[in-house]
Amino acid sequence: MGVVGLDIPAEPGMPLEDIATPALIIDLDAFERNVETLRQFITANGIRHRAHAKTHKSADIARYQMEKGGACGVCCQKVSEAQALIAAGIKDVLVSNQVIDKRQIAHLAEMARDARVIVCVDDAANVDALSEAAQKFGTTIECLVEIDVGSGRCGVEWGAPTTALAGKIAQSRGLKFSGLQAYQGSAQHKHTAVERKALIDVAIDQVRQTVAMLDAEGLPCDIIGGAGSGSYELETASSIYNELQCGSYIFMDADYGRVLDGNGKPKSDFENALFILTTVMSKTKPGLAICDAGLKVQSVDSGPPVVFDREDLEFMKCSDEHGVINDPADSLALGDKLKLIPGHCDPTCNIHDYYVGVRGDVVECLWPVTARGRAY
Amino acid sequence: MGVVGLDIPAEPGMPLEDIATPALIIDLDAFERNVETLRQFITANGIRHRAHAKTHKSADIARYQMEKGGACGVCCQKVSEAQALIAAGIKDVLVSNQVIDKRQIAHLAEMARDARVIVCVDDAANVDALSEAAQKFGTTIECLVEIDVGSGRCGVEWGAPTTALAGKIAQSRGLKFSGLQAYQGSAQHKHTAVERKALIDVAIDQVRQTVAMLDAEGLPCDIIGGAGSGSYELETASSIYNELQCGSYIFMDADYGRVLDGNGKPKSDFENALFILTTVMSKTKPGLAICDAGLKVQSVDSGPPVVFDREDLEFMKCSDEHGVINDPADSLALGDKLKLIPGHCDPTCNIHDYYVGVRGDVVECLWPVTARGRAY
Numbered sequence A, B: 001m002g003v004v005g006l007d008i009p010a011e012p013g014m015p016l017e018d019i020a021t022p023a024l025i026i027d028l029d030a031f032e033r034n035v036e037t038l039r040q041f042i043t044a045n046g047i048r049h050r051a052h053a054k055t056h057k058s059a060d061i062a063r064y065q066m067e068k069g070g071a072c073g074v075c076c077q078k079v080s081e082a083q084a085l086i087a088a089g090i091k092d093v094l095v096s097n098q099v100i101d102k103r104q105i106a107h108l109a110e111m112a113r114d115a116r117v118i119v120c121v122d123d124a125a126n127v128d129a130l131s132e133a134a135q136k137f138g139t140t141i142e143c144l145v146e147i148d149v150g151s152g153r154c155g156v157e158w159g160a161p162t163t164a165l166a167g168k169i170a171q172s173r174g175l176k177f178s179g180l181q182a183y184q185g186s187a188q189h190k191h192t193a194v195e196r197k198a199l200i201d202v203a204i205d206q207v208r209q210t211v212a213m214l215d216a217e218g219l220p221c222d223i224i225g226g227a228g229s230g231s232y233e234l235e236t237a238s239s240i241y242n243e244l245q246c247g248s249y250i251f252m253d254a255d256y257g258r259v260l261d262g263n264g265k266p267k268s269d270f271e272n273a274l275f276i277l278t279t280v281m282s283k284t285k286p287g288l289a290i291c292d293a294g295l296k297v298q299s300v301d302s303g304p305p306v307v308f309d310r311e312d313l314e315f316m317k318c319s320d321e322h323g324v325i326n327d328p329a330d331s332l333a334l335g336d337k338l339k340l341i342p343g344h345c346d347p348t349c350n351i352h353d354y355y356v357g358v359r360g361d362v363v364e365c366l367w368p369v370t371a372r373g374r375a376y
Helices: A028-045 A059-067 A079-087 A102-111 A124-137 A160-170 A193-216 A232-238 A345-349 B028-045 B059-067 B079-087 B102-111 B124-137 B160-170 B193-216 B232-238 B345-349
Strands: A023-027 A048-052 A073-076 A092-095 A116-121 A141-146 A175-181 A223-226 A274-282 A288-291 A314-318 A323-326 A337-341 A354-359 A362-368 B023-027 B048-052 B073-076 B092-095 B116-121 B141-146 B175-181 B223-226 B274-282 B288-291 B314-318 B323-326 B337-341 B354-359 B362-368
Touching: A023 A028, A028 A048, A028 A232, A028 A354, A048 A059, A059 A073, A059 A079, A059 A362, A073 A079, A079 A092, A079 A102, A102 A116, A102 A124, A116 A124, A124 A141, A124 A160, A124 A175, A141 A160, A160 A175, A160 A193, A175 A193, A193 A223, A193 A232, A274 A345, B023 B028, B028 B048, B028 B232, B028 B354, B048 B059, B059 B073, B059 B079, B059 B362, B073 B079, B079 B092, B079 B102, B102 B116, B102 B124, B116 B124, B124 B141, B124 B160, B124 B175, B141 B160, B160 B175, B160 B193, B175 B193, B193 B223, B193 B232, B274 B345
Parallel strands: A023 A354, A048 A073, A073 A092, A092 A116, A116 A141, A141 A175, A175 A223, B023 B354, B048 B073, B073 B092, B092 B116, B116 B141, B141 B175, B175 B223
Antiparallel strands: A023 A274, A274 A288, A274 A337, A288 A323, A314 A323, A354 A362, B023 B274, B274 B288, B274 B337, B288 B323, B314 B323, B354 B362
8 A cells, every 4th residue: 555654753765854753863964973083083182982771772883983983882771671782783882870780780691691791899798709600610700890979879988898898809700890980970060160070070089099099909990980971071181091981972862062161162072963853733812832742752861952943943842752942933834844953862862662763864774772671 | 591581670579679760660550549549529519521541652551541430431632543543443433632643643543443533723725634634534523622721832713713713613624623632731740729720711712712613603612622730620620621631630740749728738649659669879978879870761851750648758850860969967878669640750761671560579560661762
């Protein structure tokens, strides 16, 4: 009957207009420019980049970051994510998080047969559990001690608590002490450069002193990792961090759009490459339009999306399947398409099964969100 | 090697403790009691119930609601959702939303070969497009005119605009005018009974007058539908609505937990049956515990989750993969499991691939979220 099924939102070759909405689309030109911008930065600065796959959960994008973007490997946050990426051929994976569950620890140890597997720890009993599993599977799990450099989340204190845990790892069979995880997550979205620098300066100082203490104890760090898309220039300039972990730089989002540079202008190193394509589905009231993008295609934890390239329109609020757009000039008509810049890219990508890769106004590829649903 | 894979979070027969977390779990006893409570209510009041599958997107749950819960059919919000449910054997589906996209309209028309298919309209040109597609496929699409009874979203005004659109449907080949969609969404979560009644009274009045006008024009309504889990008693008491559309009643959530009855007490018709099972993954700071449930397993649009049965603990905030819990007595230890009541059930279920059905402390079933990712 000639109608393309709705099990997928689009097919390569389709015009943009024919994508079933709401859909998550990537502007491939902008995405590729973002990857190239960071590649040039790490090359010029002689620092490694371990691309954070928590942003996209896509094997296609992870491979592109490693093959074209100079990434030395990937980070992810969950063992089941790592499994999906390793199964798709990624061979160097840091689970930049604690792994506590016995079944997940067993899988982590088993995966180390097929890939370099690194994990973060902040607890001595957890070190014992990891060691036991690695011995059982006859593998080596590399461990980073996570320092809480100010996020108030996971991680031990810098200095003595960190060196004690590092020493325990170094003495544990099946484990290798590989360095430090020192990610300052709460600095990434601080809007002013002064705020970001103040937080990262504290982190750098703690890391520098801890590395010196570890060196004195004969515990060198292969990886001193951290840094996100909002702060990576600062960690790089420290000369103590040696591995960046940027994720959002490939896509950007509305909240990153509010991050300013040292001159108080919007930071412009990366471009918006990720959008929710939406259709006006109801236009019955003056000054308002209802679109088909609600809470089931985006996370609004960091505020609503921004309508791309349409300063005359404001996305006001959304319910499960509807978005309410302020359209004061009544410029929108039923069926019109809009591109929304998601408020927060990572948890928005996490909801979708596919990225629709678009070049110009034509669909070029359909990339599955490989590790979708893999939250554990 | 004996380790159950991480492609699924659990297997039937497993103890609760072994579920890979974070996972979405259903307390099957509570779920079944909720379904039975509403069945008794509709039986006693002689009103139909078209269960809203937007809440759960699950064919297993939809079948249970029809076979055991007295539901006459289901609602859903998207054509691709309807496709997934019809393919799973559900034969009476209302897409309680506008369908604008040409490809989606074609699928809607085609699906009417295999099931009773009903859709909402609020635009005359959309009626023409639906009529054309139904004629092409040789099917009948039933149409409800959506009245905006106060939600400020989709829908035409009650009275003359509604009767005009109904008349146009009745005269369109391939379509059947089947009644009214009059759902007052913004009333559902109003916390006081007085607020809810004030809003629903307005809706009832508009519906009653419009139905009288339609009757006078020889346009009887087979379906006069609306009502959610927060207001269904009011629409039922009106004697003008004849089809309820409750969804959340099967699960409840933290925001529904703040809805009060006429005496100012928490409304107690339904119980919490849906939880996020989470594990304490880091405990390095006094007064705090970090759990593994963040933004990638829940929607926080209606606020954070509530820790079930633990008034001493408060879920403070979350980032992508972490939840920060206030634990003033330091009662939690690494590896402890907690049940979280999601802030908002529908967009939380939408993120997960599976429901883990639990009876007591044993996993009984694994239900796929059949229409997951079907946002279009």
